[in-house]
Amino acid sequence: MLGPAPVVDFDGTVAHLKVDWITLRAELEVATIDDLWKQQRAEGWDIVARAEAEAAGRAQIVPVVEEGLIAARAVAILTSNAEQAVGQFLARYPDLERRVAIVVGRETLRGPKTDFAVFERGFNRCVDRTRAARGDAPVVYLGDRAYELGFARRLGAAALKPQDLLADPR
Secondary structure (H helix, E strand, O other): OOOOOOEEOOEOOOEOOOOOHHHHHHHHOOOOOOHHHHHOOHHHHHHHHHHHHHHHOOOOEOHHHHHHHHOOOOEEEEOOOOHHHHHHHHHOOHHHHOOEEEEEOHHHHOOOOOOHHHHHHHHHHHHHHHHHHHOOOOOEEEOOOHHHHHHHHHOOOEEEOHHHHHHOOO
């Protein structure tokens, strides 16, 4: 269902990071974490990255997603999270880590993933890096948020939620 080389979101899709976002937003004095992009506060991103890395050290992989990703030849991760947090998580799942061709996270995106142009730039990097493994197969995007699924469809990908994998007849 995910094809040979899917592009996937991380938090909420591959794993569920248990970050206390309410407390973190209050500490940072922002309404949303994306507000840090407007404020250009590097120290704010450092605090967020530490919280994400701590959560990634405890997070478990979503079983139905793990099954789909282990069948892939290559995987690209496109996330708003810190790349270090994703790497820390992947180190605990070596079978998946070996298949990950690229992680495009907050540091590479340099802007909010909720912005179509930022998403498109990251998505294209992921698609380019996994092109050889995908061959002629269509691009599949796996995510948990409506905006990213809509963006992926706009870019020509088949867009799925983790719940859709439960219906896989294999």
